[in-house]
Amino acid sequence: NFLLTQPHSVSASPGKTVTISCTRSSGSVGNNYVQWYQQRPGSVPTIVIYEDDRRPSGVPDRFSGSIDSSSNSASLTISGLKTEDEADYYCQSYDTSVWVFGGGTRLTVL
C-alpha cells in the first residue's frame, strides 16, 4: 500500500491564493485519480475535486486541482480565499482495492 502525505496546516489571508500538496509515497500519482474533500468543523466531508482536476457542480471555480508526475504529488489550489474556505482538506486516491486518504491539512483563513 501507499501513503498520501499532506502538510499539517496552511494559512493565508482573505483574497489570497493557497496551495495544498499531497505526495504519494509509492507508485505513480498519475496511475490513479486523486480527489480532494473539504470538511468544515462539525460537518461531513464533501468532495471539491475529483479525478485530479474536475469540479463537481456547485463547487466554485476558485477551487482547482492538478497533478505533478515529477514530484509524484497532487495539489489543491484555492484562489480568492474566503473565510468560509476555512476547513480541513483531505486528498484521496486508491490502488488495488485499497482507498487511501491523506492525513489532512487544516486551512486557516486569517
Next chain:
Amino acid sequence: EVQLLESGGGLVQPGGSLRLSCAASGFTFNNFAMHWVRQAPGRGLEWVSGITATTSTTQYADSVKGRFIISRDNSKNTLYLQMNTLRAEDTAVYYCAKLRALVYFDYWGQGTLVTVSS
C-alpha cells in the same frame, strides 16, 4: 435527493461487537459500490471497508481485516458493518459513503459514533 442514514453506534466494551447499518435512498442502490470510512476524535479520515454493487466482493483496510465484515441487502437498500473484537482504537465516527466511478466518494452519511471503552 441522495440520503444515507447510519445507525447502530454506541458504547461497547473492548472485545465486544456492534453492527452498523446505513439506509440508502434517492438513488439506485444496487448500481453502486458502498464503503465505510471512519474518523477518530480529532483525527483524519480513514478508509475502512468497501463492497461492490452486485457481486458483493469486499475490501478491507489492514487495521480491520479479520475483525469487521461488510455486507449489503440490495432488497432493503441497506449497507451493514459487523464489527467484532473491538478495540479502543476503533473509537470513531463511522460514515457510510457512496462510491462513484469506482474512484471517489460522492455522498456521505452524517455518521454514527462508536465508542469502545470499559
